[in-house]
Amino acid sequence: MKRYILKNRFTLLLTVLVAYMVVLVTEGAITGRKAQFVDFENPFFDLNVNNIEALMNRGESRDDVRVNVRENFR
Amino acid sequence: MDKFAVLQFYALLKREFLEHRNLFLGAPAVLAFLILVAAVWVASQVDSAIIVEGLEYLAVLFDGLSPFDMAPFFLLLSIPFMMTLYVCCLIYLVNTLFQDRKEMSVLFWQSMPVSNFQTVLAKLVTVIVVAPIFYVAIIFCLYLVAIIWLAILGFTNGVAIAGIGWMFLAALASLILIYFSSFIASLWLFPTLGWLLLFSAFARKTPLLWAGGVFILVGFLESFLFGSEYLANWVQSRATNPNQYLIFDLQTIVARLFNYDMFFGIAIGSILVAGAVYMRRFID
Amino acid sequence: MSNIVEARALEKSYGSFKALDCVDLTIPSGAISGLIGPNGAGKTTTLKSLIGLCDVEGELCVAGRDPRVARHKLMEDVCFIADVGILPKWLKVSHVIDYVEAVHPRFDRKKAEKFLSTTEIPANKRIKNLSKGMVTQLHLAIVMAIEVQLLVLDEPTLGLDIIYRKEFYDRLLNDYYDGNRTIIISTHQVEEVEALLSHLIFINKGKIVLNASMSDLADTYTEVLVDADQLVQADSLNPIHIRELLGKKSYTFEGVARPQLESLGELHTPSVADLFVAKMREDKHG
Numbered sequence: 001m002k003r004y005i006l007k008n009r010f011t012l013l014l015t016v017l018v019a020y021m022v023v024l025v026t027e028g029a030i031t032g033r034k035a036q037f038v039d040f041e042n043p044f045f046d047l048n049v050n051n052i053e054a055l056m057n058r059g060e061s062r063d064d065v066r067v068n069v070r071e072n073f074r
Numbered sequence: 075m076d077k078f079a080v081l082q083f084y085a086l087l088k089r090e091f092l093e094h095r096n097l098f099l100g101a102p103a104v105l106a107f108l109i110l111v112a113a114v115w116v117a118s119q120v121d122s123a124i125i126v127e128g129l130e131y132l133a134v135l136f137d138g139l140s141p142f143d144m145a146p147f148f149l150l151l152s153i154p155f156m157m158t159l160y161v162c163c164l165i166y167l168v169n170t171l172f173q174d175r176k177e178m179s180v181l182f183w184q185s186m187p188v189s190n191f192q193t194v195l196a197k198l199v200t201v202i203v204v205a206p207i208f209y210v211a212i213i214f215c216l217y218l219v220a221i222i223w224l225a226i227l228g229f230t231n232g233v234a235i236a237g238i239g240w241m242f243l244a245a246l247a248s249l250i251l252i253y254f255s256s257f258i259a260s261l262w263l264f265p266t267l268g269w270l271l272l273f274s275a276f277a278r279k280t281p282l283l284w285a286g287g288v289f290i291l292v293g294f295l296e297s298f299l300f301g302s303e304y305l306a307n308w309v310q311s312r313a314t315n316p317n318q319y320l321i322f323d324l325q326t327i328v329a330r331l332f333n334y335d336m337f338f339g340i341a342i343g344s345i346l347v348a349g350a351v352y353m354r355r356f357i358d
Numbered sequence: 359m360s361n362i363v364e365a366r367a368l369e370k371s372y373g374s375f376k377a378l379d380c381v382d383l384t385i386p387s388g389a390i391s392g393l394i395g396p397n398g399a400g401k402t403t404t405l406k407s408l409i410g411l412c413d414v415e416g417e418l419c420v421a422g423r424d425p426r427v428a429r430h431k432l433m434e435d436v437c438f439i440a441d442v443g444i445l446p447k448w449l450k451v452s453h454v455i456d457y458v459e460a461v462h463p464r465f466d467r468k469k470a471e472k473f474l475s476t477t478e479i480p481a482n483k484r485i486k487n488l489s490k491g492m493v494t495q496l497h498l499a500i501v502m503a504i505e506v507q508l509l510v511l512d513e514p515t516l517g518l519d520i521i522y523r524k525e526f527y528d529r530l531l532n533d534y535y536d537g538n539r540t541i542i543i544s545t546h547q548v549e550e551v552e553a554l555l556s557h558l559i560f561i562n563k564g565k566i567v568l569n570a571s572m573s574d575l576a577d578t579y580t581e582v583l584v585d586a587d588q589l590v591q592a593d594s595l596n597p598i599h600i601r602e603l604l605g606k607k608s609y610t611f612e613g614v615a616r617p618q619l620e621s622l623g624e625l626h627t628p629s630v631a632d633l634f635v636a637k638m639r640e641d642k643h644g
Contacts, residue, residue, distance in 0.1 A: 006413070009356040013276050016349030017288070021296060021305070023342055028304035078463060085460030092453060093446075179446040184411055185438040186461050189430035355413060355426075358372075358406075 086196035097162040102212040129233040141243035148248030171274035190354040206256035217245040255321040268346025275353035368416035377403040379564035393544040395561035401544040441513035447486035470503035491522035552630045576627045583624040599636035610636040
């Protein structure tokens with residue numbers, strides 16, 4: 001078997017790609033995989049908008065700004 | 075693991091660095107230089123009143139805050155470097171098992187008692203572990219220069235930047251986050267690393283075309299043979315959400331490293347890497 | 359292990375071109391074997407297969423290992439210099455030495471530096487800025503500093519001028535060869551290596567045409583400057599090659615006992631070059 005797989009670069013490539021696809025498709029079928037955005041928490045992107053608002057409302061006192069910014073970063 | 079094996083592997087890593095110094099050191103250095111030049115030019119164009127206002131804002135912003143809370147700000151600033159790193163790693167992986175066959179030096183490398191597995195592993199470690207170190211170092215230099223410049227600006231404009239110390243700590247903290255962002259991103263994209271290495275080892279010419287062309291072909295074949303689109307799904311889920319590639323706090327690192335999707339990605343990437351290792355015997 | 363190389367029925371094809379056609383090869387330990395053949399005969403393919411750089415079919419055992427299975431382990435006992443400049447062009451001389459030192463357990467840095475000190479190779483220059491002769495000098499200096507059982511040289515002096523060529527073989531014999539190490543050299547410049555060989559292998563069109571020790575040659579091959587009146591007699595003994603020499607005909611015989619030939623004319627052992635031509639031509643007629 002090894003002799004046929006390693007006969008030349010093309011047989012090897014084919015074997016690897018077939019193995020790869022079989023595993024991929026099998027796993028997808030078993031786990032019912034769909035394209036999904038992996039939902040990891042990303043505070044910063046929400047934060048960005050708030051940050052700009054905080055920036056724009058900077059007219060308030062220094063302490064307020066600090067508190068705002070701190071909360072948004074948490 | 076005996077000392078000789080460690081020294082041997084270190085020599086392999088050193089070879090990768092020496093061979094691709096432009097990608098790992100040159101590219102980020104040039105980028106840092108360009109950013110610095112651009113910043114200085116912008117600052118020279120801007121009214122000094124606005125500079126003072128900006129400095130006053132910055133002075134307040136960082137004062138007394140925990141470095142790790144502020145680090146994400148610096149992380150976002152490093153995005154151009156992260157993108158440069160990804161592109162350079164891509165170029166590196168596509169060429170690395172191809173170039174030495176093209177210029178015949180593969181006969182020298184293979185006449186040394188280094189196994190194909192060690193060779194390919196060294197290239198993976200270079201991308202996942204080593205390359206980000208150099209980029210982080212250059213980013214650190216850039217941040218250092220920027221903070222010193224800000225301090226000087228503050229001093230000459232009479233703005234006391236109380237938060238400079240905190241800013242510096244936040245910048246340092248961000249370096250850890252930048253490094254881990256890259257480390258985790260490389261592991262997350264492990265199948266891609268394997269794919270590029272496989273075709274780098276396989277192709278007699280134009281490895282990038284082979285890698286891209288076969289990828290599209292395999293995608294079509296999958297829907298034709300199995301009626302499924304798992305490959306396309308995988309690509310979509312890993313390539314389209316930038317959220318996944320930025321680490322903002324240390325707790326996320328563990329969550330990102332130890333989950334099923336990560337493990338499975340590494341598992342199927344390993345099939346491709348094994349293919350690249352065996353493919354190395356076809357050097358003619 | 360008395361034979362450092364044992365190969366049987368090696369086959370290798372590139373598409374429809376048969377590079378190796380049922381090659382059987384044994385090389386004893388301590389031999390200096392010359393693998394001689396015209397261009398395209400299969401010399402490089404044979405040598406590369408011995409060190410696992412070329413996948414071949416058949417049975418192959420080099421220094422006790424199968425090169426196709428455990429190349430990197432075999433490389434601790436075998437060294438290789440190729441005809442093309444294979445040292446990486448972008449590396450500095452000192453980096454190459456650092457690399458080999460870290461990677462090869464049997465490399466002696468001091469020895470390599472001693473060999474290099476007799477050359478004019480600067481440590482800080484990149485390989486691409488060295489002349490071809492210097493690159494070969496460097497590669498040889500490195501290889502000679504490694505304790506290996508077998509040294510495989512694939513046309514190592516190709517394209518070098520005569521000073522480098524002479525120095526190469528001098529160093530090889532004087533500084534390196536100790537009677538225990540085996541050297542296999544492939545070349546198509548027969549005269550150059552003739553004097554240092556202990557064994558001779560001829561290869562043509564992927565087939566081994568001759569594999570003998572130099573001492574056996576005299577017993578097997580005889581060249582006769584045949585007298586004019588003995589030509590018919592000479593023809594009847596099946597010479598493998600006939601050529602004109604100084605107005606007379608020179609016949610080369612294989613496996614014919616000397617006493618039988620004594621009456622035909624002047625006898626002597628053919629030179630390797632003449633024997634080579636004779637064997638190559640024999641293929642054409644035979």
